[in-house]
Amino acid sequence: MFTAITHSQIYVLDQDEALDFYVGKLGLEVNADVEFGFMRWLTVNVPGHPDRQILLAKPGGPQMSEDTARQVRELLTKGAAGGMLILTTDDCRKTYETLLGLGVEFTDEPTEREYGIDCGMRDPFGNHIRFTQLKQG
Template identity: 75%
Template sequence: MFNAITLSQIFVTDQDEALDFYVGKLGLEVKVDQDLGFMRWLTVCVPGEPGREILLEKPGPPAMDEGTAEQVRELLAKGATGGWIGLTTDDCRKTYEELLAKGVEFTQEPMERPYGIDCGLRDPFGNAIRINQPTRSA
C-alpha cells in the first residue's frame, strides 16, 4: 500500500534559529525553503538521504488560529508537544562529543541499551531528539 514515510513535522518558534540549530549544529541540510506567502515551507534532511524530510513549522495560520498557536508555543517551551526526532549514527559517542563541541546541550549522555547506544537532547524549542547507534546483528 505505502512505499515510504517522506515527511514529518515538528513545531519551532523561529525558523531561522531552527536552521542554525538543525543545519549549523546538527549538520542536516535544507531540502526546501520556500515562501508560500501564507507560511514559510522549510524542510531539512540528512545529507545524502533526501527521501525523508522534517518540516520545521511555526505554529500559526493556516493550520491554526492565533489563540491555538499561542497555546502550542507555550506547550512547546515546556517540551510537552510530543514532537521528537530519532537520528541514527555509526558512532554515538563520537557524535555526542562533536555536538558538545558545537555547544549542543544534552539531556542524557550516551548510554548502552539493549538496542544499541543512544543519547538525548532538546532543540532550542523544546523538541526531544534521540541519537542512536543501533546494535549490529551478527
C-alpha cells in the same frame, strides 16, 4: 497502500534559529525553503537522504487558528509540547562529543542499550532528539 513516509513535522518558534541548530550544529541539510506568504515551507534531511524530510514549522498558518497557535507557542516555550526525532549515527560517543563542543543541550549521555548506544538532547524549542548507534546484526 502506502509505500513511504516522506515528511514529518516538528514545531519551532523561529525557523532561522532552527536552521542554525539543525543545519549548523546537527549537520542536516536544507531540502526546501519556500515562502508561501501564509507560511514558510522549511524542510531538512539527513545528507544523502532527501526522501525523508523534517518540516520545521511555526505554529499557525491555515491549519490552526491564531488562538490555538498562541497556545502551542506557549506550550513549546514551557517544553511541554515538543515533538521527537530519532536519528542514527555510526559513532554515538564521537557524535556526542562533537555536539557537546557545539553547545548542544543533552538530556542523556551515551548509554549502552540492548539495541546499541544512544543518548538524548533537546533542540532550542524543547523538541526531544535521540540518536543511536545501532548494534550490528
